[in-house]
Amino acid sequence: MAPDTYLTQFVFLGLTDNWVQEILFFMAFSAMYVLTLWGNILIMVTIVFTPCLSTPMYFFLSNLSFIDICHSSVTVPKMLEGLLFDRKTISCIAQLFFLHLFACAEILLLTIMAYDRYVAICAPLHYPNVNMRVCVQLVFVLWLVGTVHSLVQTFLTIRLPYCGPNVIDSYFCNVPPVIKLACTDTCLTGIPIVSNRGTISLSCFLALVASYTIILFSLRKQSAEGRRKALSTCLAHFMVVSLFFGPFSTDKLVSVFYTVVTPLLNPFIDTLRNEEIKSAMKHLRQRRVFKPYPIYIELNLVTLKVILSFISTSILYFL
Template structure:
């Protein structure tokens, strides 16, 4: 704790995405639109799943939770980034930076764990359909989601403690548009090699293990589908394709950032934008455009609103 007393930095300065003010205004409009789409698309899925009893199944229970995590994940970084586009000086307090780092890792880790559980859910549904309801009861699903948040919180606490126990007494410029562990560690006025190894191992191992578990589950699913009818294969592959698309979009950038930590900052910024903005926008699209049940439920929800408005 003595090292904490040597921390004299009270705020950090973001370099942001670009130094061109005209380009920043254009990016503000573009990313504001994306953020509104994230909120609208994911809220629509959450409301649809909550209101339609036919969607009260484990798969859609997890999908609703994924939409909630996507909203939280993007909201940790995007509003601050949008605000910074409007000002030449992009600052964040030391404690605000640590808070952003903490909640960023909670949401990112929760999403990785939840995507893994969703793959397990599909594995049980396709390979053991007769035992599905007993294996994936509401109680089990609730416990799994609770475990997701507990595991994510533990991971985030480890990352945050490793970062905050270092002294920060020199430079305070972060070459990014938000606070993440690795860019912040570069500003510590002490040797951070061992800490960086621990952090990269922690985050990289979680991403890699979950990704391999996902791949293994889908290999088993594909093998089991050979004995099914063409219609069963089509339905299963449609659901699995959407999930695999989302997994690749999210876990790919995470694996890149934490298995290649020495890449150029400009590349890291592009990758970071991808998993904080692009993936949460595409998740609702991936799960609704290819899912007839969700589209039918959205239509029913619209018709219900029309009926209510007519009565009024």
């Protein structure tokens, strides 16, 4: 390829080149994606149609469901297409932008939700006075910060010259594997990219740790019933945070976890551990707002066990 020729499309290798595994992966990930969409939409509809859930906690929870839908939709459909067809090309600019936008938005939202739990538990008398307008403003700010972050990451990546090769050893476009293909020294570009990502991730992580540390210390002064309710709420949120922060890696199989599995587990955790949401879903079902709630829970339980078993078996096979 001539040195003055620049790439506009990239080829990704995908998860595997074995057609049997491709079919199995396609079936498993298709089921997971459908359940992710259905579960998160179910939570959003429940919160919107239930007036008693018009609180900051559930407002943020509905936004988390929306982000999970968007986050998984950035990578999963293209991955499923790659599992079915031999032609695995992609224009990286759009995927890079939206991937970082939704990932940053989710990190910031999880941090805001941790602070919301801190106010609810450590300052319960002030919590009912929290203005929903402030919550809307916080969500607006997180989308603004996410957009700026994503623009920086995308601009710094696409401004590099790409003369070839154009093969990405992954199933989606992310900054590290893409800049490796640049036909120039990427040290100066890599520093602001890592600094930008690291500043946001580290700041949010420290804020999350501080919030939960203060919450745990404050629980000592509460009654046994108060501690139980607070721990139940915080545990569900902490599990979601752990799923999102824990598996970051450039490894393809580990990347599957936070692009495919985590968006599925979030509504699964929130639905089954939150009595108010389960009660609201049953009430809406009685009003015939939606009918398949029990089917969804049962299907989630069975399918989740099958999918997790399949993933663990596949990982052991690859290892």
